[in-house]
Amino acid sequence: MLDKNGFIPLYYQIQRALMEKIHSGELLEGDLLASEEELARSYQVSRMTARQALHGLKTRGYALSQKGRGTFVTKPKLEKNIMHLRGFTEDMKQRGMQPSSQLLEQTVVTAGEDLADSLTIGLGSDVMKLRRLRLADGIPMALEDSFIPLRPFPGLERINFAKQSLYYVLRENYGVRVAWADEIIEALPATREESDLLTIPKRASVLSISRIIMTTEQTPIEVACSRYRGDRYRALIRIPTTTIE
Structure with a gap:
């Protein structure tokens, strides 16, 4: 009433x-x-x-x-705070959701010119490629491609990243301390594969975030691209106070 x-x-x-x-x-x-x-x-x-x-x-x-x-x-969209660097696993746990991953590909590839330049490694160097479907409470949330140089991290390619957090392993097993990242954010139409994996309509919008992760030693350790469901995510940025004229 x-x-x-x-x-x-x-x-x-x-x-x-x-x-x-x-x-x-x-x-x-x-x-x-x-x-x-x-x-x-x-x-x-x-x-x-x-x-x-x-x-x-x-x-x-x-x-x-x-x-x-x-x-x-519908469910309210999750806000992706692009001013805060946090892995998917930690992010979902902070939201009270159960993260999981479906490992689509884990292979060793050789670095082409663009990848070698981004990671500051030699052309043809070994790189681990990870392709994972990221889920929260069993719902597909993002499709993620990661490329990590193997020379600084021997044995990394043998770890099962369907069950392990990449950033947790790099931090705990190899002593990596992540400092910052350069990111490019775009709104793009989903490809047919992305639509199928994320269970969204064909050509639906995805929030695409391409990034290079840097350590405290100013060393790039990952080149990645994540495609988040546009119906589940929106980007959030907090702008520090500046002089407005």
Whole structure:
């Protein structure tokens, strides 16, 4: 029941009631929400008020409208803080989610000109290539390609990275201390393979982050590219105070 004599706007009361149903599990991801007309009739409010309630849910990431089909329950996007360098495993654990990986490829390749230049290693040097599908609570979240030079890390190629965190192994087994990274962020359409692996529609948007990881000794140790689901992630950047003129 709505409090029509109180100070809380009616649309917000409806929005809060719907969010409570989502949090309690009464409404699940993918469920069809009531239409504006149905909400207006159910709560005895105008369609404008019902429209505002649905708009509030969509703005907060809890609903998504599909033309001709209606409005569906969704999960809010995870914010990828690009000013904080953190591996996928640690990031998901910090969010209270269970990380896992599906190892798609772990091979030793020779460095071509671009890769050798990025890693400051000799042309033709041995490099471990990792291709992993990263999951959280069993849901595909990102597709990640990593290239790591093998000369500084003997035996790295024999470790099963379906079960191990790359950064944990580099830190604990090889004493690596990561200092910073150069990253390039793009919004790109998913390839057919990415769509299949990430279980998203063909040509759906992905958040692509290409990076070079540097150690405290200013040595590059990884060249990587991660493709995050556009329906699950958005980039977040905190800008320090500067003089604005």
